Amino acid sequence: MHSPVQLQEIIEKAIPKIDYPAHPANLYEPIRYIMSLGGKRIRPVMVLMASELFNADVNIALDAALAIETFHNFTLVHDDIMDNAPLRRGKQTIHEKWGINNAILSGDVMMVESNKHLSKVDINVLKPVLETFNATAQGVCEGQQLDMEFEERGDVSIEEYLEMIRLKTAVLLGGAMKLGAIVGGASEQNANLLYQFGENLGVAFQLQDDILDVYGNPEKFGKQVGGDIMANKKTFLHLKALTVAIDSEATVLVAEDLDPETKVKAVTSLYNKYNIKELATVEMEKNLSLAHKALAAINVADHKKENFRMLVQQILEREH
Amino acid sequence: MHSPVQLQEIIEKAIPKIDYPAHPANLYEPIRYIMSLGGKRIRPVMVLMASELFNADVNIALDAALAIETFHNFTLVHDDIMDNAPLRRGKQTIHEKWGINNAILSGDVMMVESNKHLSKVDINVLKPVLETFNATAQGVCEGQQLDMEFEERGDVSIEEYLEMIRLKTAVLLGGAMKLGAIVGGASEQNANLLYQFGENLGVAFQLQDDILDVYGNPEKFGKQVGGDIMANKKTFLHLKALTVAIDSEATVLVAEDLDPETKVKAVTSLYNKYNIKELATVEMEKNLSLAHKALAAINVADHKKENFRMLVQQILEREH
Numbered sequence: 001m002h003s004p005v006q007l008q009e010i011i012e013k014a015i016p017k018i019d020y021p022a023h024p025a026n027l028y029e030p031i032r033y034i035m036s037l038g039g040k041r042i043r044p045v046m047v048l049m050a051s052e053l054f055n056a057d058v059n060i061a062l063d064a065a066l067a068i069e070t071f072h073n074f075t076l077v078h079d080d081i082m083d084n085a086p087l088r089r090g091k092q093t094i095h096e097k098w099g100i101n102n103a104i105l106s107g108d109v110m111m112v113e114s115n116k117h118l119s120k121v122d123i124n125v126l127k128p129v130l131e132t133f134n135a136t137a138q139g140v141c142e143g144q145q146l147d148m149e150f151e152e153r154g155d156v157s158i159e160e161y162l163e164m165i166r167l168k169t170a171v172l173l174g175g176a177m178k179l180g181a182i183v184g185g186a187s188e189q190n191a192n193l194l195y196q197f198g199e200n201l202g203v204a205f206q207l208q209d210d211i212l213d214v215y216g217n218p219e220k221f222g223k224q225v226g227g228d229i230m231a232n233k234k235t236f237l238h239l240k241a242l243t244v245a246i247d248s249e250a251t252v253l254v255a256e257d258l259d260p261e262t263k264v265k266a267v268t269s270l271y272n273k274y275n276i277k278e279l280a281t282v283e284m285e286k287n288l289s290l291a292h293k294a295l296a297a298i299n300v301a302d303h304k305k306e307n308f309r310m311l312v313q314q315i316l317e318r319e320h
Numbered sequence: 321m322h323s324p325v326q327l328q329e330i331i332e333k334a335i336p337k338i339d340y341p342a343h344p345a346n347l348y349e350p351i352r353y354i355m356s357l358g359g360k361r362i363r364p365v366m367v368l369m370a371s372e373l374f375n376a377d378v379n380i381a382l383d384a385a386l387a388i389e390t391f392h393n394f395t396l397v398h399d400d401i402m403d404n405a406p407l408r409r410g411k412q413t414i415h416e417k418w419g420i421n422n423a424i425l426s427g428d429v430m431m432v433e434s435n436k437h438l439s440k441v442d443i444n445v446l447k448p449v450l451e452t453f454n455a456t457a458q459g460v461c462e463g464q465q466l467d468m469e470f471e472e473r474g475d476v477s478i479e480e481y482l483e484m485i486r487l488k489t490a491v492l493l494g495g496a497m498k499l500g501a502i503v504g505g506a507s508e509q510n511a512n513l514l515y516q517f518g519e520n521l522g523v524a525f526q527l528q529d530d531i532l533d534v535y536g537n538p539e540k541f542g543k544q545v546g547g548d549i550m551a552n553k554k555t556f557l558h559l560k561a562l563t564v565a566i567d568s569e570a571t572v573l574v575a576e577d578l579d580p581e582t583k584v585k586a587v588t589s590l591y592n593k594y595n596i597k598e599l600a601t602v603e604m605e606k607n608l609s610l611a612h613k614a615l616a617a618i619n620v621a622d623h624k625k626e627n628f629r630m631l632v633q634q635i636l637e638r639e640h
Binding site: 021023024026027078081082101102104105107108109111112113115116119123126127130131134137138141142144145146148149 | 341343344346347398401402421422424425427428429431432433435436439443446447450451454457458461462464465466468469
């Protein structure tokens with residue numbers, strides 16, 4: 001069994017070996033570029049880890065892991081176009097570097113590349129693998145659609161927000177876990193429990209991200225602290241504050257005429273007054289507890305699950 | 321065995337029955353919209369026809385046919401964004417009606433829907449089906465990339481152009497034929513011959529489109545006659561004329577300061593002077609002959625191939 005760090009190394013070594021065609025260069029160069037930008041490779045590590053829980057040979061899950069990582073990066077390429085984002089992991093986004101049309105098309109090919117990786121899994125698990133992957137991909141697209149629509153709406157409820165982050169972020173972690181489990185030969189029940197583990201962990205992960213945006217250590221948090229507040233982003237904290245603050249106080253949440261520093265300070269005070277951080281933490285821990293419950297129910301020796309608990313710690317202890 | 325028209329009816333009936341999710345409505349409504357815009361459904365008809373050549377039950381190939389039609393429409397959605405096209409089949413394009421971001425995302429989900437259809441084929445042919453589909457999808461994206469790049473280049477050769485239309489247009493016809501053959505239980509040799517039939521027919525089809533743009537009957541040709549000339553589009557005729565005309569004559573091909581009528585007239589005269597129509601027709605017929613040769617080599621009773629010859633006629637006798 002490999003540690004999460006060892007699994008990450010396996011992924012890092014496998015990615016440069018993916019054999020993309022040489023031509024047309026401008027179609028494939030962006031793919032090599034985004035795939036090499038790094039990150040913690042959490043999703044493909046999850047695939048390998050889930051597989052290893054049931055099967056000693058980690059290589060059996062490598063294709064599925066690369067499919068998930070390629071798909072994840074495809075969503076980043078297209079999301080960055082939609083969000084008009086100039087930077088990704090501190091580097092120019094593909095549409096900035098190669099133009100929007102090129103970015104759309106390279107993204108499309110990444111979806112195909114992802115399916116090519118996937119089609120290499122053992123024929124005995126191919127049907128459930130495709131079913132899981134397609135349901136996952138569909139959910140992620142639905143989540144992105146809801147996220148875009150929420151930007152234009154003033155009446156997003158907490159429930160809708162939780163459903164959106166479930167689709168946009170958590171389904172992919174659940175899908176990664178389930179794919180790994182299927183490829184590793186898990187029973188349907190164990191595979192579904194790992195899905196639940198991943199999905200609940202994903203929701204917790206996003207809620208923690210919402211919290212860290214406001215309360216993270218500026219020196220450790222990768223993004224600018226207060227970024228969501230400045231962008232009037234409808235995070236859990238924002239939406240929760242809207243439901244509990246009195247109207248005259250709530251205006252600061254959507255105010256656009258304040259300088260950034262004043263705005264972040266005022267919104268943070270409002271959050272503090274209504275214990276929003278604690279309310280978000282309760283919601284996060286609820287999801288975390290559901291994840292651990294699903295993990296506990298998986299029918300394998302408990303010591304084998306240590307890696308999963310390490311992964312949870314690694315993900316949630318991050319300040320970035 | 322069904323005639324091409326009957327097969328088209330089967331497709332037309334099957335499309336409204338595809339069960340897309342209801343929510344998010346703005347993600348799935350564009351898919352229903354584009355899929356219902358019609359067209360001749362040539363590609364899915366090809367899937368069914370190829371399958372029926374080897375298997376009596378046409379329904380066996382319906383999922384693969386819907387996968388191909390969904391994929392084709394996905395490429396139209398994304399291509400229309402890239403080409404900034406306002407209309408598709410006389411109706412507003414998706415990005416015009418729902419916005420660019422929505423069009424990117426609905427297109428992405430169409431790719432997933434396409435894979436969902438595909439994953440339903442019999443497990444015994446699933447691997448070759450996926451392999452054929454993914455190679456096809458990849459080729460189409462490469463063709464679109466080359467097409468975009470050619471717009472910016474002044475030194476595109478005839479060989480490069482033929483390779484571009486092979487990828488952008490012909491590979492999908494070949495892929496549709498091969499998918500149908502595989503699903504219908506054809507031998508690998510027969511499936512590959514049908515691929516060659518479809519691919520060569522596709523090149524011939526595009527060359528004829530280039531010819532009809534200049535020499536088509538304005539009352540029957542669906543698009544505006546001379547449209548390619550006005551847009552300085554690098555068609556076979558344009559590129560061929562560049563290679564044979566003397567420099568002072570060739571300037572008219574790329575001139576942007578002429579009124580449309582004068583430009584179309586001048587370029588057509590140039591084409592006439594150098595027998596460009598005949599040269600293009602020779603190239604078209606070369607590909608058509610390769611298609612018929614591949615069809616003839618397929619190891620089934622000749623009378624069963626009548627549908628394919630009808631399809632060729634139907635495609636090539638069109639003036640629109």
